[in-house]
Amino acid sequence: MIRKLLILPALFFISLSFSQEVFDANTIEKIKKEGLNNSHVEKIAFELIDKAGSRLTNSQGYKRAADYAVNQLSNWGLKNSKTEVWGEFGKGWEIEKSYVAMTKPYYMSFVAISKAWTEGTNGPISGKVVVLDIKSEEDFAKYKGTLKGAIVLAKATGSPGPTFDADAVRFTNEELDKMENPAQSRARSATNDNDDMAARRAASMKRRELTQKIDDFLLNEGVALNITGKNGRHGTLFTSGGRGYLKDAPKSISELEMVPEHANLMARLIANGVEVEIEAEVKTSFNSNNLNGHNVVAEIPGTDQNLKAEVVMLGAHLDSWHGATGATDNAAGSIVMMEAIRILKAVGITPKRTIRIGLWGGEEQGLHGSRNYVKNHFGDPATKKFTKENEKVAGYFNIDNGTGRIRGIYTQGNEKVVPIFKSWFTPFSDIIDNTTVTTNNTGGTDHLAFDAVGTPGFQFIQDPIEYRSRTHHTNADTFERLVIDDLKQMAVIVASFVYNTAQRDAKLPRKSID
DSSP states (O other): OOOOOOOOOTTOOEEETTTTEEEOHHHHHHHHHHHHHSOOHHHHHIIIIIITOOOOTTSHHHHHHHHHHHHHHHHTTOEEEEEEEEEEOOOEEEEEEEEEEEEESSOEEOOEEEOBTOOOOSSOEEEEEEEOOOSSGGGGGGTTTSOTTOEEEEOOOSOOOOOOSOSSBOOOHHHHHHHHOHHHHHHHHHHHHHHHHHHHHHHHHHHHHHHHHHHHHHHHHTOSEEEEEOOOSTTOOBOOBOSTTSTTOOOOOOEEEEOHHHHHHHHHHHHTTOOOEEEEEEEEEEEOSOOEEEEEEEEEOOOOTTTTTSEEEEEEEOOOOSSSOOIIIIIHHHHHHHHHHHHHHHTTOOOSSEEEEEEESSGGGTSHHHHHHHHHHTEETTTTEEOHHHHTEEEEEEOOSOSOOEEEEEOTTOGGGHHHHHHHHGGGTTTOOSOEEEOOOOOSSTHHHHHTTTOOEEEEEEOOBTIIIIITTBTTOSGGGOOHHHHHHHHHHHHHHHHHHHHSSSOOOOOOOO
């Protein structure tokens, strides 16, 4: 239950009796006013999304975004603003040209995007389309020796038909209540969860292995262009990439990922005896001059003689996929974190602990930027050997689930922080309802790198909006998909949580590492 917080005079602190957690209500109110009335969210969004473009790791777009972030953070008065090498990533990759259209039985322009780190077509090509139906390695035999110079097509496997549910949704109170009571939810599903997860994992691994074998087969056969129908609806396709970024990755063939409507159109025509021809030209380039991956880091130094060596961190991944401009995945998170730290500078805080922002690279290929930052600074979760620096981390906060406003926070099984976070949410009853603090874990984001070494690392709960249905890894992930007011709300709450962590007498409590 959320209580209204009365604003008290400057330097007067509030202690909530149910948790005995103390915070500065006056500064929190300043944070709210700055973030909601003088927001820079749209300015930052334009720079990271429209101006930088897509931000595939080690691409020119990623470099443009990182350079902007370093300069802007420095201009706001942060110290030690820089790009920091985290280790070897691999080759940069750019799309320089991409065109495909059907020319027979009639002309139709198609929507398709090069799969990341694949080759070009060595100039314009044209020809008849061959539909592949490969469900196992045994199916290779019927195509062997017939595909040299061919344009091949694998139709989409999903159902791109009409949708009867809204794409954009917010969490209901019932859904949030279930998150806050995970034991009840787990009890209902525990009997099937492990078996289902193991089966899904095995099926996914089997699909990946077959896909790699198909790629190798098509390369050896000399295919000129591989078109893959991707799942999606209404002209949306989910983009991806291969292993081609590694410095010693073998050469691949040219591959386009196509919206299901266009891929399936060709497949239906061919299945009904109608010959299909297309023309295409794809030009891509690789950059092996600098194989290192980079993060952006900057900080507001602490001022307390006893606590300034400790650090509270906030972060998000800066890289994106290449099919659009990566607005919700994850420019949104980077925008929020940059705006949160701008707010803290704008209200003139002098934090006891150092506040450090990290914008991570290589997340989409496996949380590489954050994991290697943690390994370089705090220790290796595999060996359980941790640094003295790790002991000085007070907490880490992450945003990486799209543009939706904050509705609560996952504590990753850290029960000791639950009453603390509940009290920290209380000043925001006007911009957040039914606040949920759950001990549930959530995966797939950079907070896992910190959690793995015992640092209190947290991802906020966000309204889904269109994240999974429309924008996550798709060609529709553009500026228009942002909900600006939600980003403002997020920045205010993140800034407040970071400030409270920086000012606490003690670091946030840690959970034990298994």
